[in-house]
Amino acid sequence: MQKRNKYTEIEDFLSDESFQSWILSKVDEDNWEEWTLESQQRAKLVEDARLLLLAMKVPDSGLSFSDVHNALQETWMKIENKENQIDLLKNNNLRFLRKYFLYGVAATLLFCVMSVWFFRNTITSTHEVVTYNELIDTNNEGLVEQTNNSDKPQIITLSDGSSVLLQPNSKLSYPKIFTGNERKVYLSGEGFFEISKNPKKPFYVYANEIVTKVVGTSFRVKAYSDQPNVEVLVRTGKVKVKSNELVSSSEQEVVLLPNQALRFVRSDLVFKKITNITEDEVLVKSVGNIEQLSFEFNDIPVSQIFETIEQAYLIDIDYPKEKLKDCHLTTSLSDQPLTEKLKIVCRSIGTNTSFEMNGNQISITSEGCN
Amino acid sequence: MKTKISHTTFDDNTLWGKLKEGDEKSFSILFERYYSDLVSYGNSLSPFEEKVQDCIQDVFTDIWVYRNGLQSSVVVKAYLLSSVRKRIARLNERDHIFRKAASTDSVAFLLKFSVEHDLIDDDYATKEKVSHLNKLLNDLPARQKEALYLRYHQGLTVEQIADMLDVNYQSASNLLYRGLLTLRKEWKGAFSLIALLSSSTF
Numbered sequence: 410m411q412k413r414n415k416y417t418e419i420e421d422f423l424s425d426e427s428f429q430s431w432i433l434s435k436v437d438e439d440n441w442e443e444w445t446l447e448s449q450q451r452a453k454l455v456e457d458a459r460l461l462l463l464a465m466k467v468p469d470s471g472l473s474f475s476d477v478h479n480a481l482q483e484t485w486m487k488i489e490n491k492e493n494q495i496d497l498l499k500n501n502n503l504r505f506l507r508k509y510f511l512y513g514v515a516a517t518l519l520f521c522v523m524s525v526w527f528f529r530n531t532i533t534s535t536h537e538v539v540t541y542n543e544l545i546d547t548n549n550e551g552l553v554e555q556t557n558n559s560d561k562p563q564i565i566t567l568s569d570g571s572s573v574l575l576q577p578n579s580k581l582s583y584p585k586i587f588t589g590n591e592r593k594v595y596l597s598g599e600g601f602f603e604i605s606k607n608p609k610k611p612f613y614v615y616a617n618e619i620v621t622k623v624v625g626t627s628f629r630v631k632a633y634s635d636q637p638n639v640e641v642l643v644r645t646g647k648v649k650v651k652s653n654e655l656v657s658s659s660e661q662e663v664v665l666l667p668n669q670a671l672r673f674v675r676s677d678l679v680f681k682k683i684t685n686i687t688e689d690e691v692l693v694k695s696v697g698n699i700e701q702l703s704f705e706f707n708d709i710p711v712s713q714i715f716e717t718i719e720q721a722y723l724i725d726i727d728y729p730k731e732k733l734k735d736c737h738l739t740t741s742l743s744d745q746p747l748t749e750k751l752k753i754v755c756r757s758i759g760t761n762t763s764f765e766m767n768g769n770q771i772s773i774t775s776e777g778c779n
Numbered sequence: 780m781k782t783k784i785s786h787t788t789f790d791d792n793t794l795w796g797k798l799k800e801g802d803e804k805s806f807s808i809l810f811e812r813y814y815s816d817l818v819s820y821g822n823s824l825s826p827f828e829e830k831v832q833d834c835i836q837d838v839f840t841d842i843w844v845y846r847n848g849l850q851s852s853v854v855v856k857a858y859l860l861s862s863v864r865k866r867i868a869r870l871n872e873r874d875h876i877f878r879k880a881a882s883t884d885s886v887a888f889l890l891k892f893s894v895e896h897d898l899i900d901d902d903y904a905t906k907e908k909v910s911h912l913n914k915l916l917n918d919l920p921a922r923q924k925e926a927l928y929l930r931y932h933q934g935l936t937v938e939q940i941a942d943m944l945d946v947n948y949q950s951a952s953n954l955l956y957r958g959l960l961t962l963r964k965e966w967k968g969a970f971s972l973i974a975l976l977s978s979s980t981f
Contacts, residue, residue: 420959423931460905461962464912465931467823472815481810484836488843495844 413444422458432462541597541634544615544653545582552595556580562601564722564747564769567594570605571612572747574699574722578633599631601699603746604646615653619673622649627744628665629700639673641665642692644700645744652678704742704750711736711778714754722747728773733758736778791855799846809855810839817863820933823925824867834866857939860929864943915965923958930955 413425422428431441445455472480545552557563557575565573568586575581579598587610596616604612606625614621616632617639626646632639641650643665650671651662663671663680670683670692686692699721706714711733715726724747738757742750751771755762762775789797789808797805814835821831838859842849916924922944929935929943941951 419963420955424934426934429931429934460908460912462931463909464916465927467819467928467932472818477811477814480814480832480836481807484810484839484843487836487840491840491844 413439416454419454419458419461422455423462428458429462432459433466541580541582541595541617544595551584552582553585554580554582557598562723564724566746566748566766567592569607569610569612570746570748572603572722574601574603576600596630596632598633599629601627601629603627603744603749605746605749617673618653618675618678620651620653622651623647625744627746637675639675640670640692641673642670642686642700643667650680652680704745706742707739708737709739710734711738711754711758714738714740714742715773718742718747718750718754724769724771726771726773729775729777732775732777733773792852795849795853795855796851798842799849799851801846806839806843813856813859816933817859820860820928821863821867823928824864825871830870831867834870835863838862838866854935854939856933857935857943860933860935861939861943912962915962919958919961923954923961926951926954927958 413421413428416422416425427439428441431437431439441455445452545554555563555565555575557577557579560577562577563575565575565581565583567573567583569592571592573581573594576599579596579600581594581596581600583594590610592607592610592612594612594614596614600614602612602614602623604623604625604627608624612623612625614623614630616630617634619632619639619641621628621630621641623646626648627644628646628648629642629644630640631642641648645667647667648665649662650665650673652673661680663682665671665682668686670686670689672681672683673679674681683689683692702717702721704717704721706717711728712730715728718724719726736758738754740753740757742753745753748766751764751766751773755764755773755775758775758778762773762778764771764773789805791809791812794805794809798809817835817838818828818832821835822828825831842862916927919927926940926944929940930937935943937952937955938948940955941948944951944954946954
């Protein structure tokens with residue numbers, strides 16, 4: 410209570426709780442009475458404050474203890490009512506939600522059923538035929554498209570070293586660089602594939618309604634969008650063919666071995682396996698250069714090997730004829746893509762031999778054979 | 780210092796904290812501690828005693844029902860007074876009878892400061908002075924009166940008053956200052972303050 414010794418204004422006293430309780434409740438815990446009488450000036454100030462405080466008294470609420478107690482009981486009842494109301498409101502909201510949740514579920518289900526029905530109907534009626542464009546749309550790897558509008562087959566070398574001999578009026582879409590665990594290309598028309606071996610990264614050719622899966626081999630796929638059939642003809646290795654999941658969910662696979670072929674009838678989504686291609690007129694007729702040529706060379710001059718490759722892939726190979734004129738090779742180049750063939754030939758000639766590819770133009774640089 | 784408070788066992792903030800945690804006892808103690816005070820304050824804002832008590836009970840009801848959302852650091856008394864004031868103001872707004880009253884500002888502080896009966900014990904001169912002062916006080920503008928009441932009767936700080944009356948700190952302290960200044964001027968003219976009373980009378 411030392412602060413009161415510094416009080417100089419009436420306000421100081423007025424706001425002093427202890428002073429208030431002395432004046433108003435006559436509870437003098439801090440000996441205000443004694444303190445006041447210590448100095449005359451102080452007594453005057455205290456008196457002013459006392460009068461003011463007394464004049465400021467407000468009428469008591471006039472509530473007895475039992476009044477307050479009753480009010481408290483009433484309040485507890487109000488609380489109970491309010492809490493019940495809130496609970497009810499919450500429940501209502503919940504019921505509301507639950508009700509509409511069910512409606513929502515029902516509507517969603519109906520919608521799903523209808524979409525499935527609609528989807529199936531449209532699939533079976535109009536999507537029996539899967540076109541190249543639709544296939545491209547399902548891939549988002551950023552494809553490169555090559556179209557052969559010329560009247561000669563065109564060679565395409567893929568990033569993994571595989572080569573594709575693309576026939577006129579055909580196009581192939583393929584990623585610039587194969588990423589992931591699969592190699593996928595999309596064909597429209599006809600192409601002869603020579604796939605570099607990589608069992609960890611199977612190679613898929615999507616062509617119309619069928620998918621051809623290989624790990625390393627050579628085969629021909631003929632899938633023109635305006636022709637009723639899709640054909641796959643295998644030269645070396647082994648391929649698996651199945652229908653695209655866009656048209657059918659069946660996991661049926663057809664395995665093709667060398668010199669076997671498969672014809673897929675697009676209108677019926679049926680596979681027809683041809684075990685002896687020589688008996689099939691259509692296939693025999695369409696066999697291209699590359700498939701007829703033999704790549705088994707036994708002590709053959711390099712110039713002749715290059716000639717064979719030129720014929721097979723319809724490319725030009727430019728090589729130092731003088732330097733390589735006495736070179737003979739024994740090698741097997743079947744079942745190898747173009748780049749592999751070239752690599753093998755160059756390696757066989759000598760360490761100082763290399764090749765460069767520029768579209769249909771190949772140039773060999775060499776200092777002669779060992 | 781806290782002699783005024785009968786429940787000295789727990790201070791307001793402790794009780795408030797326990798109330799927030801759902802302690803019914805603390806709620807009841809706070810209710811009993813402040814109800815009467817709030818009623819007299821409420822009555823100064825509205826002439827309808829029934830409604831005032833309703834409002835105050837509603838304030839407490841909301842405190843309990845929405846206790847989870849209460850702030851933990853409040854001056855309980857100021858919070859209660861302020862809530863009651865707002866609630867009565869809102870009631871006035873809603874009430875057809877009070878259509879004219881539109882905002883908290885227009886809640887008139889109707890309370891008349893009164894001369895206490897226990898002054899009967901005092902001598903006549905004292906009673907005269909107190910009555911005169913009382914008259915002066917009651918003639919003050921309502922806002923000044925309310926500020927004085929909240930400051931010296933309810934013991935709120937100037938900041939809390941400013942908050943309650945929705946004015947800034949300076950305005951609130953001006954209200955108080957002007958109120959007292961008027962009193963003092965009038966008072967000095969009317970009395971010679973030489974007469975000192977023996978404090979034995981109170």
